[in-house]
Structure formats: structure tokens, C-alpha cells
Amino acid sequence: MAKSNFLFFQRLLFGLGILYLTVTVFFFLLFGPVTLNFGGFRLSFTSLVNPIRISLGLFLFSFIFKILGDIKGKFTLASVSQKWWGLMKSGGIAEDSPEPEKTQPQHHLWAEVLLLIVIFWGTFFFIRHYTADVAGFADTYGYVSEAVRLSQGHFYEPERIYSRFALPEKAQRSHPLGYTPKGDLGTVPSYPFGYPLILAAFIRIFGLQGAYWVTPLLASGTVILCYFLGRVYFGRLGGLLTAGLTFFFPNFLHSAFFPMSDVPAAFFSELTLVALLTLPTGPLADFILGTSLGCAMSSNRH
Numbered sequence: 048m049a050k051s052n053f054l055f056f057q058r059l060l061f062g063l064g065i066l067y068l069t070v071t072v073f074f075f076l077l078f079g080p081v082t083l084n085f086g087g088f089r090l091s092f093t094s095l096v097n098p099i100r101i102s103l104g105l106f107l108f109s110f111i112f113k114i115l116g117d118i119k120g121k122f123t124l125a126s127v128s129q130k131w132w133g134l135m136k137s138g139g140i141a142e143d144s145p146e147p148e149k150t151q152p153q154h155h156l157w158a159e160v161l162l163l164i165v166i167f168w169g170t171f172f173f174i175r176h177y178t179a180d181v182a183g184f185a186d187t188y189g190y191v192s193e194a195v196r197l198s199q200g201h202f203y204e205p206e207r208i209y210s211r212f213a214l215p216e217k218a219q220r221s222h223p224l225g226y227t228p229k230g231d232l233g234t235v236p237s238y239p240f241g242y243p244l245i246l247a248a249f250i251r252i253f254g255l256q257g258a259y260w261v262t263p264l265l266a267s268g269t270v271i272l273c274y275f276l277g278r279v280y281f282g283r284l285g286g287l288l289t290a291g292l293t294f295f296f297p298n299f300l301h302s303a304f305f306p307m308s309d310v311p312a313a314f315f316s317e318l319t320l321v322a323l324l325t326l327p328t329g330p331l332a333d334f335i336l337g338t339s340l341g342c343a344m345s346s347n348r349h
Contacts, residue, residue, distance in 0.1 A: 057112040064105030071098035096176070103169055110162045114283045159283065163274065167267045170294060174263040174303050180256060187306050189225030191258050193236040194246030205233040241345030242308040259306055265314040266303035270294050272317040279325050308347040315343035 182191040196202060208221040218228035226234040236243075242261075249257030270290045277289030293299060302309040318339035326332035 054113075057109045060105045060109040060112065064102040064109065067105065068098060068102040100173075103165065107162070107165055107169070110158060110165070111287060113158060114162070114287070163271055166274070166290065167271055170267040170270050171263050174266055175260070178259060178263065178304050180259040182306060185224040188223065189236065189238050190243055190308065191246065191306055192223075193225075193238055193240070194243040194250055194258055195255070196236065197240070197243055197247035198250040202235045203229055203233050239308065239345050239347065241342050242311045242347070245311065246306065262303060262306055262310050266299070266310045269299070269310065269314045269317055272314070272321055275321060275325065276317070312343050312347035315339045315346060319343060 182188040196204060206216045206218045206221050209216050216232050218231055218234055222228050222234045225236060225238050227237045229235050245261055246258045249261055253260070270293055273293040274286040274290040276286075278286030281288075299310065299313065316339075319336060322332050322336040322339060326335065
């Protein structure tokens, strides 16, 4: 596909995004929530959330086509095969290091930064929109309740189950999943404390609601880190493909909606890889590598 074709699709998608957003906002402001029928084709304007999402999606693909046009010829099937063949032969990073990138025009850099900002916040708000701020099953309750204890400065809490019925407490019978009895009267948590410590910091700053913002933020960060890893070895298009595959991976997407440790462990593991494979050797890289690896291991016991 010629560069002019990429430019055509970029302008087309951007124009469609502007047109769609303008029309939907106009109808919504003029008529309020309404559903229009055009010969069996139905348009629903019950809120501005979906039109904004669709328009942002069109803008995102417009930026993608712009980047594809800028890097045309630098990312081909032959170059990908050569890189992967080098990885297979060396058992790690390809022996022939990638050629240093030529200096890109300043507007290309700003376009990439803007695209990453859109990806980060788009991912975050998408996850937050479908997240229920309820610790509704055993693992989520275990992490959030442990974080509440840590935010209050203690591990141990007395049980208050049987005493409500004027009976003596028996923690061996009443302790919830994820907790260990401490004598007959109280319990201590048994979950790894790395992720609950992060939740506890957010709870201290933002209240209990803050605990449900951590996983969406780290999920968005994981997508961006995967972009950087892909970009280092395969360019911008490789970074976008890596980020997209990460976001649409079912296990990752499912875990991003709950306050559980899987996504935080993935984020810190990705940060460890970034420090190990892309940062120059030095105290900063060592600090990030050690901290991220420690956080990954203390966030998930698996």
C-alpha cells in the first residue's frame, strides 16, 4: 500500500470521527435521548458515552494509519522473519542488533506521544466503565480487606461473628478464605502483601473507592509497557500489535475488571523486562529492575 493510500485512510477515518461525533452531539443536544429509525437501520442517542467511544476509536485508527504511512518500508515480512530467526538462533536477543533509528521529525514524536496518551486513558476508562466497585468473591474480598487493615496500620483483627449472638468467638470456625486464625479470637491475612500495600496507599489517599482504581491503572500501564517492548525490536507497528494483543488477551482483560493481583503482577513483570532489555546499565536500571521484580514476586504467590 502506497504512502498516499495510508494518508487517504488517515484523513478518511479522522473525518468520519469528527462527522459522527458532531452529528450525535447535535441530535443529543437538540432532541435529548432518542432513537431514530431509517428503513430498519436504527440509531440510538440515549447517551454520549458510546458516540465518544466510537469517535475515539476512529481517531485512534487514524493515528495508526498515519504511523503506518510514516514507517512504510521499515516493517516488512522479510524484516520480521529475519529478526525472529536471529532470536531463535541466539536463544535471546538477536545477534545482529537493530540499526539505530534515524531521527524522526518532531511532529512524529508528538503524534506518538498523543497516541500513547489516548491508548492509556482509553484503556483505563473502558475498564473503569465496566468495573463494579464491589469485592464480591473470596479473592477480591481477601485483597481489599487486607488493604483496609494495612491502611489502618495493623494485620490482626478480632473476629466479631459469634459475639453478636452472645457466644464465645471461635476463629477456627469463622475465619474467611484468605485468612488464618490467630488464637480463638482473631485472624491475620494470608495473601501476599505486595498488591494490598498498593491498595492501602490509594485507600489512605482517596478512601475505599481508591482501591478499585489500582488494577485499571496498572492494566493501562501494562499495555503501554508492551508497546515499548514491541517498539524496541519491531518498530511502531510492532509496538501497536504487541499492545493490542496484550489488551485483547482474554485472561488479561478479564482480570483487569477485578481488584486481584494478576494484572499488577503482569505490570511489574513487564517493567522488569523493560529494565532488563531496554535500559542502559546503571544504578537507575538496577533500582527499577530490583524494585519491579520484588513487587511482581510479592504481588502474586503463583
